[in-house]
Amino acid sequence: MISALSWIPKGVAKSVPEVAEPPSKEEIEEMINGDAGGDSGSEAEEEDEKDMDLDAAKESGEVEQALAVANALGRSSKKHKSAGNFDDLTDALKELDMDNYDEEEEGVNLFSSVDHYYPSNDMDPYLKDEDDDDSEELEDMVIQPKDGVIVCAGSEDDFHHLEVYIVEESDGSDPHTYVHHDIVLSEFPLCTAWLDCPIKGGERGNFIAVGSMGLPSIEIWDLDIIEEVEPSVVLGGIVEKKKEKGKKVQAVAWNHQEPQVLLSGSFDHSVVMKDGRVPSHPGFKWSVTADVECLAWDPHTNYSFVVSLEDGTIQGFDIRAAKSDSPSSSRPSFTLNAHDKEVSALAYNPSVPNLLATGSGDKMVKLWDLSNNQPSCVASRNLKVGAVFSLSFSEDSPSLLAIGGSRGDLKVWDTSSDAGVARRFGK
Template sequence: MIAAVCWVPKGVAKALPDETPRSREELDEALQQGLGEDPAEQSAENEESEDEDGMRVEGDDISTALAAARALKSSGAASAVSDGLAELNMDAYDDENEDIRVFGNGGVSAAYYQHGEKDPYLVDDDDEDEEEIEDKTIKPTDLLIVTAKTEDEVGILEVYIYEENDDNKYVHHEVLLSSIPFSLAWLDCNVNGGDKGNFLAVGTSEPEIEIWDLDLATEVKPVGVLNPDPSKKKKTKSKRKQKTAVLGLAWNYEYRNVLASGSADKAVRVWDVVAQKCEHTLKSHTAEVQSIAWNPKEPTALLSGSYDCSVVLTDMRTPAEAELRWTVSDDVECVAWNPHVSHSFSVGTEEGYVYGFDVRTATKEGPNASIFTLHAHQKATCAVSYNSAAQNLLATASLDKTVKLWDVTNDTPTLVATTSPEVGGIFSASFCKDSPFLMAIGGTTGELHVWNTLTDSNVANRFTSTNANQVAF
């Protein structure tokens, strides 16, 4: 599955991400972590079994670790390897085969070319190198999308290049994670205190948040780890209870060293990513915190949505004071601020509802009425996303396998378009800020879909350049 998708701002990535060679020990450790094993505990066992299982990582290719992890996690992996070796019949490798002529039969295949350029089978290594470099080069016009993917119980970050002009996408590189990923947030704040960079915060089934440098294509370890309790040793997957998963992440565009997280342990945390320290822990909810969002126009306003059927707004300038709280009919799956109107936000719930709220009508005494209530989907509404160019364009996505676009002018939602991409039940959908009418969508099949919403005539006719208002944040 793809649990989360994240657009990387155009132009921030290196044209050629660094590829630092990795030692056998580093790749072995990454592989073991990807399988949920403690490297220290497994070292002795690996020494005994590496010749037998044939799955130890060699060389400096991270794809080898990914392939090995997938193979070991797949059912019947051991028997598949055994069957493959039997088919190769390596015991008879040195036996002569009279039907094979090593030097050909004197025909064209045995021809000798005095000048190499005349040989049609001779490949220029320089040409191959140039093609490989071109494939790895990130062009200024390329858009990048990162997916939080789980395949055969292995957590992976897939970094896609999307070529908008050709409507073409492909995986540029992958990162093997030690745990199952649930949430993503891009940030430019360098955790090492240097200049701006290209980083990704990853929330997983563990309480720690990993920070990865997306400009390091072959990195096997995060460049930073945010741990809510550094005194406790990280648990392995076999001991994990899934009660501390980081389900939501949000980076603060104004205060660039600040990251917020929502967790299955019911807590909201605000982090300093440079100090790698939790600055605030909020206990505003009584159940899992599924979604979290900073207000793009009021950067100290933090919104959190929980399975306790509530949404809480906290002013981080005075976090100890009373918050504003809204209640809905069922578990909150997602929250999103309207980037055009600082006092408005939307909420998606488990029963397929979408609510709109206005902060100006809130009171501290109790629940507040929504400005609109919409039964948008037949199953859980897992994502809501506002378009940064078209002021009243709201997207909702659901486990019912559909994405719907709504015109919410005057707080009266009108259905504009519906699509059913072949990604199964949808967990994540998000508009791109650089190309606002593109939407990245991921779900239960593990496939990434990019929808150009302007190909729908209703969207193109209703949301034109005359009524679009580009918002940069």
């Protein structure tokens, strides 16, 4: 499944990522000494002894003896129901004719002259350029400036990882995607965020921050290095001994235009807004009709946000009408019965005002026009990703919507190719 995804701005990633340095001799010895099994060395010695015994058997003529034994087994096994296995072995050994292996058949010259020749190897149909596959692999490893890059966090059969996808756009159809490289994680990833902080020096970086279910810390991985085994930076890591009673916070969202303003949604059917510039203020609170699934600020205003709920509805709010002393008095601007199951993903389009994408456990992705008091659905698709867990529009190519779900497959929808979207928002 894909639990979270993040677009990487075009031109940020290195065209050819670096390969992580292998562990030092001391690190290797430490890993060997720390091996709980401790029997790997003896097992390797046993395998070497078996190989040496086989070579000695060939030299001492025991192949002929094995053939005789196989014949005897074949004859005696006819009395048993499982005789077919031994018969097959006997027939195969007879066909090899090991006694006359070194003798050539008459009329057969293994080293006869070549009847045909070609001026160059490129013209010879029997010769294949061994470098073709290597060159294609090298070409796939190069990240072009026009390529889109998406980092998907997920898990499959208890294997937790980040997958870095390359997105190749095409005219008239959804883009082609393929995995460039992956990063192994120790715990199930819950959320991701791209960072351009120059952690390792320079003007900017290319990092991904990962929050995991089983870790009390945030891991930051360098996306310009492949085959890395440890994060570049680990933030936090303090484990609380006592768990606080009460409801948990399910979703948080920072305001795009007022970065000090934070929304939080909880299982207690409420949404709270706090302004970090005024820590003494109790904040504003809204009541909703079900457990909160996701929150999203409208990137084109500093006063509107939407909240998605477990019952399949979406509610929009205007903070200008909020009253801190009465959470129930601030009614939603609109309410949508959007999906048949929980709305587990939300994404505003960063360049097209009033275009909102929603994804649900009902496996559907829908696009909404929020330009009036009665929002309407302009497009919907089942993209075969299972239950939808994550959505994100590209900053560089605003029509591209990345979708991840329970099946673990990444899909990229070119929303501009949909007639309803094109009719309402244009190209």
